[in-house]
Amino acid sequence: IAGITQAPTSQILAAGRRMTLRCTQDMRHNAMYWYRQDLGLGLRLIHYSNTAGTTGKGEVPDGYSVSRANTDDFPLTLASAVPSQTSVYFCASSDSSVAGGPLDFGPGTRLTVT
């Protein structure tokens, strides 16, 4: 059982370029999340999805978009990357559509925007 996979593992991206971070889970969890982790700020929620076909904004959604076409996949897109989006991005999922349940995190994608 893989759990949550994320791709790529790391990426260096020129500012202004478009980038999609991929996330796939094989646990059939209803809820999925994207967090960014920055030193001194902890993890902050970017977007979430309670179930396939629905998405919502988290604390820091600006500059990011998501889609949830099916249960397993939850890609995060940066339409036009900026240096402030340099971060480590974690995808997570939960077996409950209601927050407060335990989150399973993927291994992360380290993104550097130059």
Next chain:
Amino acid sequence: QQQVKQSPQSLIVQKGGISIINCAYENTAFDYFPWYQQFPGKGPALLIAIRPDVSEKKEGRFTISFNKSAKQFSLHIMDSQPGDSATYFCAASISGANNLFFGTGTRLTVIP
């Protein structure tokens, strides 16, 4: 504005000692308080969690103490081991909401 305040930022403990990490919150609607452990290059993993109907929860060497009136909760690691060296995050959420608010993290180093 940080919803959950965590301290200290870093902690060095001797092997066999007790590691204590503290968190505080303001939103009294929070009703779920987990702790996550993160090793370098890995995603965070749930360590232990508590709900406000109890004041303490223990799992092995890890204990959460919860003080509802003070709006504080803490993680105690007894008999700390070098393998416990990691970054620890406290968090809080409201049932029915979609966000788990994380603290800023504590980097724990346990020296042999």
